[in-house]
Amino acid sequence: MMLSARPLIGPPGIFRVWVGAFGVINPPVPRFTIDGTPAATVGPAVFFEVRDKQRQAGSGNSPANHQGVFELQSPGPGDHVVVVSLAGETSSVRLREMPARVTEPFAGGFTMLLASCYYQKNDKGALASLQSRLKSRPDMVLLAGDQVYLDLPLHEDLPGNEPALSRMLGDKYAKHWLSREKQINGLDPLLQLAPTACIPDDHEYWNNAPHFSPWLPCTYTAQSRQMLASAGRNLYEDFQLGGDPASHQGAQRIEVDPLRMILLDTRSDRDPGGAYDGRYGLMSKATEDDLVQWQNDLLNDHRAGKLTIGVLAAGQTLFSKAPPWYSEWADSDLQSYAQFGIILRVLRTVCEAGIPVVFLSGDVHYSTISRATWTKTGQECLFEVVSSPVCQIDGPPTKADPPVTDLDAKRFQTKWVDHYSGNVVLTINFLRGGGSVDMNITLYPLDGGHLSPRALETIRLTPRH
Known part of the structure; x- marks a missing residue:
């Protein structure tokens, strides 16, 4: 055993x-x-x-x-x-x-480690020394998607029947989640570092799930996609979330006063029929309702005079251009779906009230920090922090793209702060002070000869009253 x-x-x-x-x-x-x-x-x-x-x-x-x-x-x-x-x-x-609250600088504040995109086959052991290199031990770890690549390598033939499919995918999960017990390189150094939360992206299923992928024959028919989706979801729930499968929701809420966090699963409940314009094409009604409730909780805190900061995480980035229609068969983003408008509406409502929001993600195989100003008031109120990858799939590092310039029909003016290509994790240290929270972002490279941490940015999150 x-x-x-x-x-x-x-x-x-x-x-x-x-x-x-x-x-x-x-x-x-x-x-x-x-x-x-x-x-x-x-x-x-x-x-x-x-x-x-x-x-x-x-x-x-x-x-x-x-x-x-x-x-x-x-x-x-x-x-x-x-x-x-x-x-x-x-x-x-x-x-x-x-912790129940973000503390002041003298007490160390609250620290989150953000990571995504881990291809176990290419792990040479860089995670093993991470804990000794961290300036301080984080209070939580957020794994923001693609913790496994169930559809790689491409030349691998996935079984077209059960139970063989679930057994093969389960073996892949075991290499990641049981790496300490198996004494191999895996996710264990992150999983043991601090209490962990996970959200999925497409490779918890397959590239561009739930749509067919031209280089994956096992996704060519609706029946095969359904079988692969069911196996992927079962294993995501059992390994990454855990507990009673019936208890799992598309949104996870975490409160560390004054941070109100919501982690969205914007992958598992996408419309398998490919309806980009469907009312619930991106996430379920229950998940959308939770997102709106998060918005209302922030507004109620703000109206009551409480310091409150929003933190929203999803498996794909916010400040990205929508892919052209002819490339959606290869990689559909949040922006491909009509329901993305609900996410924008929520952010618009919160930012118009003067409440800062931090958006966290991964997916793109580069790391970046961007700011956005709410045009009506000139307040910097929306910030995107992306950490990707932990361990790159085969191929050269991905060149970083600047943020989209017409976010929400130019209601937001975006600014690129910093970016990095290569294997990495980020830590985000929140420090409370008066009516603000300072957010200090540090990058930890995981490959190459330069492994020293790099302080990227300090951002002051100040609500407008």
């Missing part, structure tokens, strides 16, 4: 731990200790099948692999070691609880 554990983002005062039990039928509830003291779980303690369709030899049709999300009461501030025990195996997690 193989046992794996990693920290997830939980509410203040709660440790949330993803536990995977591989190669065991009907695993019992695991036992936990915190700093050597036995700890009871809070709430349900249940394992769910990992839907990779692996079956234990001699067990009939019983699933061989399982995962669950377990919650423990935090003993208080500071770093703690949680040890998970099950069937004679142990796995440890070093974590601290998520």
